[in-house]
Amino acid sequence: MARADDNHLETLVRQALEQTPTSPSATDPLGTLDRRVRRARRRLAAGAGAVAAGIVAAVVIPLTVGGGGGAPGSVGVVSSPSESPSPPPPNTSALWTGNAVWATTDPSGRRWMLYDDGGQKYVTELTGGTAKPIAVNDPADYIVAGDNVVWVIGGGASGPGGQGSLLTAIDMRTGIVATPLMETGALSFGAVIGDYLFVDVAGGSGDQVEAFQSNGNEIKAFDSQSVPHAGEMVVADGRIWVHSGDKLVELFLSERGIDHGVTVPWGSGQMFAPTLPRSGPGGVWAYDGSRLIGLMPKALSGCVSCAEGDRVAVPGKPNAVVETHDGLYVSVPGSGLYFYSPDALGSGETPVTASIPGVRVITMTADPTGGVDYVDDQGNLIHWTPPAR
């Protein structure tokens, strides 16, 4: 409605804006929001997975379909196959079907998975043989693996009552679960250096990046640094880059705890994963609105163009990126999973070497035997080795 003090033009502006349609779709916005919040909580930089790339590991035999069992805190044996998986896409094999939540690879090349068996969450190593599921308490949304500890992170805004997060640490060597730590703030993202976990904590005192360590029995907060609007984080060349609004903040471990390095401008888009040294030391893959950029954050203090290495045209905004010695794997929601061979990288018009159209990837991690393992939106853990060109 026009107001008495409007001039004619302002009246026109009101009328034009009031013609804005009010016809939201009939989809379930709350259900969509809940799913997206849960996925956002699970999303983390694929640092650990990419670090593992190229590490020679034992031959991995595709697992049987497994359910897992056992009381919380106990160690059991993966159960026998329960159902027939649907045919996987070409050049893929199903490692797990139906209830996979998250998968990651530790720096030594061991693969770990979080899965949900009837409401009980378990962490298990993907060994190709009998695995030992380790029950963990909810909320448990995603996992990050360090040298000797698998960290389980869950909750926050999507947790019980909308408050608090749960952090669990599993000693890989013993399978012992340290007493979970209940955080009042919301935990999100995550990266590891050694066995230190770095995670964003949004709480009453503002955003912080907090470091945790586990002594096997309990989890202790090691140090924290205030990082306003802390978002995704990527470990590259031993440094942690944290996306902070329109900046990238460098953090690193010292004897004193977490220290600040440089802060550089980067308002373009999300960071995903470290680049391999082929692209230069300390690089990260970041999205600039239409391309993935092999970005050297430190060089951003000089100029943007000199900080940008490989430029890879991608078909949309990615949600997961992993670079291995095979090449670059990029998941684009609503589009599919794409692979770019090393030869194809390096130009702004990088051709796709191989793809799986339509697949909806929740997370993916490097497979030490080559290719990637991804969790799809149906709870399947799928291994993909792109065909040779």
Next chain:
Amino acid sequence: MVDARLADYVRGQWPQLVRYATALCGDAAEAEELVQSALVRVALRWPLIRDKDNPDAYVRRAIANGYLTVWRRVRSREVRVAETPDVAGPDAMSGFDDVMTVGRALATLPPRQRAVLVLRYLEDRSEQETADLLGCSVGTVKSQSAKALAKLRGAVEGGEL
């Protein structure tokens, strides 16, 4: 689940939020994505929100910020081409034509100018409220508003975009 208070808010305000976002970005489908993205950010930072029973300002600020960052980059790659009416309308329709002209001209404004007009004239926000929502000064709101209105005036007086 997201916090019950946020869920209640989303249930009650979803159409209004989508309309607000549509006015900002100009596309209903993109608007829903804009709102969803903003709500995810709000949900992730829920512990920081002081007035959990009334997160409206926080959500609308998140929508505006999302529009001014993500959408600005996407839109900056697109070249908007104004549509020219096939034929001139009769005099009786001149008022309607002016509204249509302003509507098309709004779509060509830079994101921040458009956001200022949406907040001032659709949402009926004061200059101070608009500044708070956009994270800028009142002076910036005034200057952006003046520039935007000057462009719209030019579009109406020139009869073309």
